[in-house]
Amino acid sequence: MTQMTLDTFLKQERERLIKFEIYWRKNQQEEPECFPESMLPGDWDENYNIFDESE
Numbered sequence: 001m002t003q004m005t006l007d008t009f010l011k012q013e014r015e016r017l018i019k020f021e022i023y024w025r026k027n028q029q030e031e032p033e034c035f036p037e038s039m040l041p042g043d044w045d046e047n048y049n050i051f052d053e054s055e
Contacts, residue, residue, distance in 0.1 A: 019053050020051050
């Protein structure tokens, strides 16, 4: 794995976070019981960490 600057890392994380938001809100419309509006912080972390950008 190659090194990256802080700016590059933050850019990638921001882009991934935006993709996660789009994914979550889209699925929230279709399956609100599986994609709730609010959760505990640890649950958000877990869902974000297992989020697959290719979905």
